[in-house]
Amino acid sequence: MIRFECDYSEGCIDKIQQALIATNLDQTPGYGMDPHCERARSIIRKLCGREDAEVQFLLGGTQANATLIAAALRAHQGVLAAETGHVNVHESGAIEATGHKVLALPANDGKIRAEQVRNALHAHFSDSHAEHTVQPGLVYISEPTENGTVYSAEELKAISAACHEYGTYLYIDGARLGYAMAACPEITFPLLAEVADAFYIGGTKVGALFGEAMVILHPALKKDFRYILKQRGGMLAKGRLLGIQFECLLEDDTYLNISKHAVDLAQQIREAGLNKGWKLYSASPTNQQFFVVPDAQLQILNQKYSYDIWEKLPDGHTAIRFCTSWATSQEQVQALVADIKAL
Amino acid sequence: MIRFECDYSEGCIDKIQQALIATNLDQTPGYGMDPHCERARSIIRKLCGREDAEVQFLLGGTQANATLIAAALRAHQGVLAAETGHVNVHESGAIEATGHKVLALPANDGKIRAEQVRNALHAHFSDSHAEHTVQPGLVYISEPTENGTVYSAEELKAISAACHEYGTYLYIDGARLGYAMAACPEITFPLLAEVADAFYIGGTKVGALFGEAMVILHPALKKDFRYILKQRGGMLAKGRLLGIQFECLLEDDTYLNISKHAVDLAQQIREAGLNKGWKLYSASPTNQQFFVVPDAQLQILNQKYSYDIWEKLPDGHTAIRFCTSWATSQEQVQALVADIKAL
Amino acid sequence: MIRFECDYSEGCIDKIQQALIATNLDQTPGYGMDPHCERARSIIRKLCGREDAEVQFLLGGTQANATLIAAALRAHQGVLAAETGHVNVHESGAIEATGHKVLALPANDGKIRAEQVRNALHAHFSDSHAEHTVQPGLVYISEPTENGTVYSAEELKAISAACHEYGTYLYIDGARLGYAMAACPEITFPLLAEVADAFYIGGTKVGALFGEAMVILHPALKKDFRYILKQRGGMLAKGRLLGIQFECLLEDDTYLNISKHAVDLAQQIREAGLNKGWKLYSASPTNQQFFVVPDAQLQILNQKYSYDIWEKLPDGHTAIRFCTSWATSQEQVQALVADIKAL
């Protein structure tokens, strides 16, 4: 069985493993106050061109989202998000468990548009009965989205402008950020730091064992963030494990390079699917590829490959997802491509 | 600087590191549904003598506590705990963030007594105005306690009986469980599974990189636990990292052996302190040693050692804590012992 | 200005006022433990034909909904509701503030169908990734709905059956219950007690100064409900105020009679609107009437009448709502009818 079902089937890149081995017996203070975390913070600030950025490390995406949102919102505020957004559908109600509603906007390709955001904010803030409803306090988007699509720089700037017109935070979930950067060179750390009030750089799905780096730009969100990090279980005792991993990923071009590797392989799968006549379920330039595939063909593929079932369609077809990662090899993709062709 | 300030200054035991290297490129399903987690669950069930136990892995202690408590309690219920209990003082309000009050009981040595528990439960359930107050729904204890003391088997059974008389859950925080087992052989997995409705086996502070194994005995707590695990950020994408670590710790005597190593070294420090005339702040048979030390002597120790400051006392003394772990060496302890003697 | 904008523009029916005067200096115990509350409970149990029903009084609808839902759900569960449901759109996130997500279903006329409920429950409970999503733990419907429509007895039974097939609670918001009963005689207290696990009998919008009577049928929801009532601010010190009001409304046919009065008047407005050629925005047999009206005509009506603006439509029309109540007089309606005719 060759697994294409997700980008977290293996452990971590070799460089991280070596660094963990090399530092294993070093003694450091706990809770993210060690030299590795400090250095990783410094690297991230430099990459963003923002010496004022607050950087804290968390263990996973659901935790990162819930912690940032708990830190950002007052009791009556909610999160504006795509109906397909991870916080809306795949976190078991983690945001609501912090007391805040997710206000879902339609999003065919996983993206919401600046105009939707502006309309929603305008509708709320111009409503004389607004106080009977949830106030959007933060806009959540994912870059790339859960559907593998990428917001352009222009789109991000437009959403950011809409948010800030109404004093609403913009927060970007970068669980797979590297793949957006690899696919669209205009997506850069300084751009994210410019448009967002906070965003996170995903490690779990981009070569790390686990871990996400939260980058906070807005002063109100920086204040006391570490209390909430601790409260939500995100303050790792051996915090250096996170610092070491982000040092490895970001001290040189590793993060971008492994993302490019995955994106290149994913594009080969895309070609193969299109050549086979499969319809794209979502037009993704990143490491996730979504196709609508006849069930009969899937039965054949099932013998050798695992992939993710996205949606059962009514007419004998299924929407599926193939994922690649740093760990995917050219050989694995070649095998899949050949087998698609031979279907 | 030799660090005795905590038991999480280093990475992990060599065996775990080797296992992580060996499995790094294996492909496995995510979220704790892989063969390593399954095997670790099976080992733990066997160690407890309870094939019906539900075992789930979490990333850290604060998360483990908040998740179990969120799963256990209804909206009007709270947690009865020692005033020194970790959930009461060192989790930044994580329990209250789940909506539940911690009802603190006096506890000079970190332990609460069965009689205290029974009195508190009786007082509540016999009060005609009880509905104006928080109902104790769960009793939280730590084994060993935050002060290094250990509940005896008899004490655990008595607390368990008091809880179950009133239909109240007993939950045991085993962040440092191995050290209690090493210090007091009557503390065993089957005993814990007998007295508790749920408990966790600590990994972070006992040789793992990170991770805690929650063992759930009560059927009502098992139901749907994984939803809440996901909601609270505890469902690790690369869940096998936790399975692998607990396989390493528990498939043989590793967990107990590294705990004994630490306890033995801690007892050498205890001797040294007592010989020096230091008063014990807490009578701990485990890997944490608490002393009341003159500040003048601490100034000398500060040049070579780090330890944890527990409480500033009024008269030129300070209560401090030394910790040992799997990573502490006989040489490090010998140096400390000699330097204490020479003060 | 004659107000048709809502059914809570005035105080209360004369009978309630007299009862409050008559009892004002009586001394009674607080918190709903007085003889008036006891008698009102007894009346409601008899009306429902359910001696086992638990009856508790709350102050308003948002509080009633949030309290019942907080009592019913575990941390990972949510509420299935019409997208137009009061809990989804008009309670400022009160449900999310209890930690629970509202899972919205499309509902053109304010009603959800048994098939929608069954499909949603089936989709969840048959999904192998269900634990990554919110589990529907309770279905919320309003009788009548926010759009004035009424679930038939058959529809209620079908929804109830769908819920109970999956072990999901059915909860009915009866803020305007009297109007559904007045409009559709098959809607009765015994029917509600048969299909629902809990429902409330609305007082605020049906002749009382304020207050709602929660009727709880399911044993698990009865247990400790008063703790949560207190916690959520619903345990009125002078609880008898609620008991007295529900005695007045329900000890004879008052509740039904005042509802019929309002419904009869509303139907006169409905006639007038239809005769004018206004399109119904919602086909309501109850005390709320929704029309699509040209803005030019509204400008004329504005001089004498207030009504509720429901939705601005794009083409020079507006959807509006007229409400009647116990306090609306035949003269007021006659004036409105004549003025609609004369437009």
Add this chain to the structure above:
Amino acid sequence: MIRFECDYSEGCIDKIQQALIATNLDQTPGYGMDPHCERARSIIRKLCGREDAEVQFLLGGTQANATLIAAALRAHQGVLAAETGHVNVHESGAIEATGHKVLALPANDGKIRAEQVRNALHAHFSDSHAEHTVQPGLVYISEPTENGTVYSAEELKAISAACHEYGTYLYIDGARLGYAMAACPEITFPLLAEVADAFYIGGTKVGALFGEAMVILHPALKKDFRYILKQRGGMLAKGRLLGIQFECLLEDDTYLNISKHAVDLAQQIREAGLNKGWKLYSASPTNQQFFVVPDAQLQILNQKYSYDIWEKLPDGHTAIRFCTSWATSQEQVQALVADIKAL
């Protein structure tokens, strides 16, 4: 049975009843946006000498406390309060249900001292591990306290100064505020508006049917308060019921006069108890009187009077509370005084 067990055994003062009758059929907008609420707000602003004060009405004390605290605190903050404070012991965990811990301070007579507050705030904000603990974000006191004691103007100013030194809010629960004002003329509305960031003027226990007037001074607490009022169930549909009651109480000296009436009668009971040789359980100058009474004497009193049992004492004594109110008559007190004398 003559009831002295609480100050909410009867309905409301006659003046309020007359006003409710007189306005019953008036039509007004809902949710506290009516002319009566506006006038009551204006009166309160003038009484406080603060035109900038935001005034909102709530239904009861538990709701008032939970709503203000939910509006004030960020996720990691808690409430510093006397261990005897209403929010700590008698609200069924309402504050924790908003996600915030109550940090209890010892308080023998129901009062906390400025020095305690300053020490607690200093200890937190100077602790290098503060982020592992709950940050005090608000200090809660009651005036008068739950024990009937009264903070002097000087004490209030000192606590206020301690709070504001650390950027912590001071919030005053005035459930029985009138009785403090009646007992201690230096306690005035302008004083409360000067020292507090928010406080509420209690109606339920001082002559109203129900209702509390929240007065908010700090700009950050004013912002969007009505959203949270709605979310927590405090936005009464027929909001004018609250406006009318506070107009009646505060447009002239009614509030103070009825409070004086109750305090005068309470002092007669105090005399009687002291003459009898009863020990004061708490030295209260207000409408609550606390005594330590031999159980044998209570058995005799039980035949004619109800009172509140405060604490069972070990030696055949019980601490009890007598309450007076606007509704208590001189005859009732005379009877009690005579019967105490005759014991």
